[in-house]
Amino acid sequence: MEDIKEKKLEIRKNIETIINKLSDVEIAKKREINRLFEFANFVEAKIALLYIARGIEVDTMKVIKKCCEKNKVVVIPVFGTDKYKVNLFKVDHPDTDLKPGLNGILEPDADRCKIVPIDCIDIAIIPGVAFDEKGGRIGVGEGYYDRLIPKLPITTRKV
Numbered sequence: 001m002e003d004i005k006e007k008k009l010e011i012r013k014n015i016e017t018i019i020n021k022l023s024d025v026e027i028a029k030k031r032e033i034n035r036l037f038e039f040a041n042f043v044e045a046k047i048a049l050l051y052i053a054r055g056i057e058v059d060t061m062k063v064i065k066k067c068c069e070k071n072k073v074v075v076i077p078v079f080g081t082d083k084y085k086v087n088l089f090k091v092d093h094p095d096t097d098l099k100p101g102l103n104g105i106l107e108p109d110a111d112r113c114k115i116v117p118i119d120c121i122d123i124a125i126i127p128g129v130a131f132d133e134k135g136g137r138i139g140v141g142e143g144y145y146d147r148l149i150p151k152l153p154i155t156t157r158k159v
Helices: 002-021 024-030 040-044 060-069 144-151
Strands: 047-049 073-079 086-091 098-100 106-108
Touching (some): 073 106, 073 144, 086 144
Antiparallel strands (some): 073 086, 098 106
16 A cells, blocks of 8 residues: 555656646646537536646636536535545636635635535546546545545546
């Protein structure tokens, strides 16, 4: 088990090194969101599970706002202090429905947003530090999405 943790840590460091060597132009190109809105599975999905970016991740706030403009239902997870607890909230107005949560990362305001059952999710955009060709992922190491992904319906497209 320690070998796996060490290998994942090594991969995270390698990815960070690669990203730090990219120019601003290369980073901007990789963060382009338009490809997502051309992806047939995403276009067809009515309810999309997204995430709030942190650090060098793709600016998902642009994706969230564009989804709201296109009347796509946006759902954002809120992970509790208990790592096994997650609630999914519908966000209608990103500018007013989000507030700082754990680690200062924006999350849906439970007083303004409605809970969405996990069975309703058509497509889930999953964050990750690195992915292999089979879709295996390495996250930031907290395990939140590792526990969420298996709970998603088999019919939910995971991207």
